[in-house]
Every structure is written in structure tokens, then in C-alpha cells.
Amino acid sequence: MSWSRQSAVTHRTRTGRASIPVIGTIALVAVTLVVALTLGTVVLGQGSTPEPAPTAVIDLSVDGDTLTFAHESGETLDVRELSVRISVDGEPLDDHPPVPFFSASGFESGPTGPFNTASDPEWEIGETASLTVADTNSPTLDSGSTVSVRMYWENKPVIRTETQV
Structure with missing residues (x-):
């Protein structure tokens, strides 16, 4: 077999x-x-966790139609990454400043400090930046009104400050 x-x-x-x-x-x-x-x-x-928003303390003062921001403490801010929203008595301005800028709708030309395109966009402690709201922007900054400013970094709130005119 x-x-x-x-x-x-x-x-x-x-x-x-x-x-x-x-x-x-x-x-x-x-x-x-x-x-x-x-x-x-x-x-x-x-x-890959998202980068945390920077932290800073910004002091706001208003003189007439001019808003002045003083970087008091915290991290250096790159203004190219910020969006600024301004309200008067709770009502947002018709036009918001596209920082940095030199000439923008609703604002007088020539902001100062890092808000100006000709300046270094890195906003460091001790530096001030200012802008002037034009008469064509609404609502107007009247004496006694409250001006609120919010600054955002990648849609995250970074700064919230307010003062009276």
C-alpha cells in the first residue's frame, strides 16, 4: 500500500x-x-494640544475720541494675531480696528505704537498703543459713556477692559 x-x-x-x-x-x-x-x-x-492664549494686563484710558492702551504686565503680544472689539455703552462700534493698521474705516489715520503698521508688531510691557475713533464711526464717545474693549487671540478672549470717557 x-x-x-x-x-x-x-x-x-x-x-x-x-x-x-x-x-x-x-x-x-x-x-x-x-x-x-x-x-x-x-x-x-x-x-497636539492647542496653544494656550497669551495673558496680559492692559490699561485703557480715553481722552476725547482717542483710546490709549498701556501694556502693564504679562506676555508680549503680537498685534497681528489680535482682533480688537470696541463697544460704547454696550453697543459695538460700526467699524472695528484691524490692528495693525495705518488707515482704516471708522478711525483716524496714524495709530501709535504697535497698532501702527510702521511699528514693531510685538507689544511689550511698558509700551502704549493708541487709536482715534473717527466721527464717521458710531456710536460716538460722549462724556460719561462707558468704553469697553475686548481683544481676542484665535477667537479666544485675551483682554477685557473698560473705562469711562
Whole structure:
């Protein structure tokens, strides 16, 4: 009696059964790659936390239509990354200053300090910046009214200050 092991192997090869381990190996490698890529994406995604907003103390004073901001303490602020919103008695101005600027709708030309495009945009402790609200902007800064200023960095509030005219 002859042993049929050799013929069984030959038979498997002819019917495609011997290719099952190859297909299984390819499938296992594919699943491993998908899992590794998914885990890598999750781990890398968690590692990138958003940068915290800078902190600073800004003092506001108003003289007529001119708003002067003094950087009292905290971090240096890059005014190119700030958006400034001004309100008078709770009502926002029609036009807000696009700091830094030289000439902008609703404001007189030539703001000072880092608010001016010709200056260094890095606003450091001890520096002042000022701008003058034009008569064409509304509401007007009348004596006794409250001026509120909010400054945002990447849509996060950084500074909130107010004073009376």
C-alpha cells in the first residue's frame, strides 16, 4: 500500500487550498497595518494640544475720541494675531480696528505704537498703543459713556477692559 501524502499535497495545490495560507498572511498584514495606522493617528492627534492664549494686563484710558492702551504686565503680544472689539455703552462700534493698521474705516489715520503698521508688531510691557475713533464711526464717545474693549487671540478672549470717557 502506498502512502497518499504526496498525492494529497499535489491535490491541494491543484484545487487552490495551498494558497489559503498566503491569502491569510496577506490579510493579517493588511489588518495589522490598518490597526497601526489608526493607533498612530489617534496618538498623534492627542499629542497636539492647542496653544494656550497669551495673558496680559492692559490699561485703557480715553481722552476725547482717542483710546490709549498701556501694556502693564504679562506676555508680549503680537498685534497681528489680535482682533480688537470696541463697544460704547454696550453697543459695538460700526467699524472695528484691524490692528495693525495705518488707515482704516471708522478711525483716524496714524495709530501709535504697535497698532501702527510702521511699528514693531510685538507689544511689550511698558509700551502704549493708541487709536482715534473717527466721527464717521458710531456710536460716538460722549462724556460719561462707558468704553469697553475686548481683544481676542484665535477667537479666544485675551483682554477685557473698560473705562469711562
